[in-house]
Amino acid sequence: MGLSVKLKKIVNGFSLDAEWTIGNELAVLFGYSGAGKSLTLQMIAGLISPDHGFIHLNERTFFDSVSGKNLPPQERSCGYVFQDLALFPHMTIRENILYGAHGLSKVYREQQAANMLKKFRITGLENKYPSEISGGQKQRVALARALIRKPDALLLDEPFSALDNPLRAEMQNFLKEIRREFPIPIVFVTHDILEAYSLADKIIIYANGSVAQSGTPKEVFTKPASREVEQLVNTRERLLQSMELLPCIGKY
Amino acid sequence: MDDSLLFSLKLSVQVATVATVFVVIVGLSAAYLLSRKNFSGKELLDILLTLPLVLPPTVTGYYLIVLFGRNGLLGRYLYAWTGWSIMFTWYAAVLASVVVALPLMVKTARAAIESVDENLIRASYTLGHSEYWTALKVILPLARKGIIAGAILSFARAMGEFGATLMVAGNIPGRTNTMPLAIYSAASSGDRSQATIMVIVFTLFSGFFLYFANKLSRRVL
Numbered sequence A: 001m002g003l004s005v006k007l008k009k010i011v012n013g014f015s016l017d018a019e020w021t022i023g024n025e026l027a028v029l030f031g032y033s034g035a036g037k038s039l040t041l042q043m044i045a046g047l048i049s050p051d052h053g054f055i056h057l058n059e060r061t062f063f064d065s066v067s068g069k070n071l072p073p074q075e076r077s078c079g080y081v082f083q084d085l086a087l088f089p090h091m092t093i094r095e096n097i098l099y100g101a102h103g104l105s106k107v108y109r110e111q112q113a114a115n116m117l118k119k120f121r122i123t124g125l126e127n128k129y130p131s132e133i134s135g136g137q138k139q140r141v142a143l144a145r146a147l148i149r150k151p152d153a154l155l156l157d158e159p160f161s162a163l164d165n166p167l168r169a170e171m172q173n174f175l176k177e178i179r180r181e182f183p184i185p186i187v188f189v190t191h192d193i194l195e196a197y198s199l200a201d202k203i204i205i206y207a208n209g210s211v212a213q214s215g216t217p218k219e220v221f222t223k224p225a226s227r228e229v230e231q232l233v234n235t236r237e238r239l240l241q242s243m244e245l246l247p248c249i250g251k252y
Numbered sequence B: 001m002d003d004s005l006l007f008s009l010k011l012s013v014q015v016a017t018v019a020t021v022f023v024v025i026v027g028l029s030a031a032y033l034l035s036r037k038n039f040s041g042k043e044l045l046d047i048l049l050t051l052p053l054v055l056p057p058t059v060t061g062y063y064l065i066v067l068f069g070r071n072g073l074l075g076r077y078l079y080a081w082t083g084w085s086i087m088f089t090w091y092a093a094v095l096a097s098v099v100v101a102l103p104l105m106v107k108t109a110r111a112a113i114e115s116v117d118e119n120l121i122r123a124s125y126t127l128g129h130s131e132y133w134t135a136l137k138v139i140l141p142l143a144r145k146g147i148i149a150g151a152i153l154s155f156a157r158a159m160g161e162f163g164a165t166l167m168v169a170g171n172i173p174g175r176t177n178t179m180p181l182a183i184y185s186a187a188s189s190g191d192r193s194q195a196t197i198m199v200i201v202f203t204l205f206s207g208f209f210l211y212f213a214n215k216l217s218r219r220v221l
Helices: A036-047 A091-097 A106-117 A135-147 A165-179 A193-199 A216-221 A228-234 A234-249 B003-036 B042-054 B057-068 B077-082 B090-114 B118-126 B131-142 B143-159 B163-169 B180-190 B191-218
Strands: A003-011 A014-022 A026-030 A050-059 A059-065 A078-081 A153-157 A184-191 A202-209 A211-217
Touching: A003 A036, A014 A036, A014 A135, A014 A202, A026 A036, A026 A193, A036 A153, A036 A184, A050 B143, A078 A135, A078 A211, A078 B118, A091 A106, A091 A135, A106 A135, A135 A165, A165 A228, A184 A193, A184 B180, A193 A216, A202 A216, A202 A228, A211 A228, A228 B191, B003 B042, B003 B090, B003 B131, B003 B143, B003 B180, B003 B191, B042 B057, B042 B090, B057 B077, B057 B090, B057 B163, B090 B143, B090 B163, B131 B143, B163 B180, B180 B191
Parallel strands: A014 A211, A026 A184, A026 A202, A078 A153, A153 A184
Antiparallel strands: A003 A014, A003 A050, A050 A059, A202 A211
């Protein structure tokens, strides 16, 4: 059970070569921008095809370069939250969420939509358009839309990167809260180490298109496998360093 | 207004309306293919669909004769099979209008389809919706501004169509003489008063059409 991938892809001179397995847990893909994290998500969702490798989710094969199998995104049942959220601007909040309920019976859809509105605290906004609600509310709508048909995995591409810090913390708590109800593999992409630390069951560190280290946050922080990982995760030290620099800046 | 004037005006509106229906169906499909698909011959299709915009209408008309004339490349089979030829019927006027108006629809609709945010389309796919459903529910509604503009331009172009129509439909009074053709006949035969009346009627009609088209697009957008 779980999500298991081995991906090789060369795009525009950038080469990705990553392999990892996760269970029904929240895995954070962490690394600098351009390390191949988003590309990984897009390949899992079927939006881009790898050159080589495989993608397995709970005994289902999404992609396998040996057998030539490559399911279209429609058949993969992966909830996907885009960095820009990709809410449909011409649909109301209710229509946006219902649009995600593809394949459910009509009665059940309505019931599920009502459930999701309540669970995601967006009741009262049903008839508004995405342009009329706040950033945090949009996040919750995007999550509700991705989760309404109970997908087999949830993929989140830096969903909170546009939020300011207090709202960001609130959304992180919200995600922790709702994930208990969805025991599925969740892959969360971020380049914010604090976010990674606060959310992850497992951190997978990407550097230059490959996996530099993976493990629990504690493992990764206390025993970085390489100098590179150490530099990536060592925020506390970096924070202290920058604080030490402050008086100097004041002096000159 | 005399009967012949009324006939020409009615015929023009009829031809332009039917032509616009075809232009929207064909143009929208072509615009979708050109903007979202990769296939061999794409460049060629694009050029073919744009050519009538650049060519003089007489040249476009000549090609239509070569293709659809009684002895034409396609027309001869139609004639052998049914004993009917499209030439010098009002259907020919529709055909001419479709071909000359198509580039306007394709260009405008294509730009509108290409301006739809790719992530919205991808989101629709990851939510389990087919390409067809996504086109219907996401792409077309978001591209509606350009599609409506394209349809309005096409209707206007079809209303004003003269050259290609003259080549393929002729200028048969009471049968294929659309308003622009009737105006040409009146003016060239020295019937100034008839020409003046028709020109005024046509201008007024076009003015009203643009007024309602603007109103419609403001309401939809």
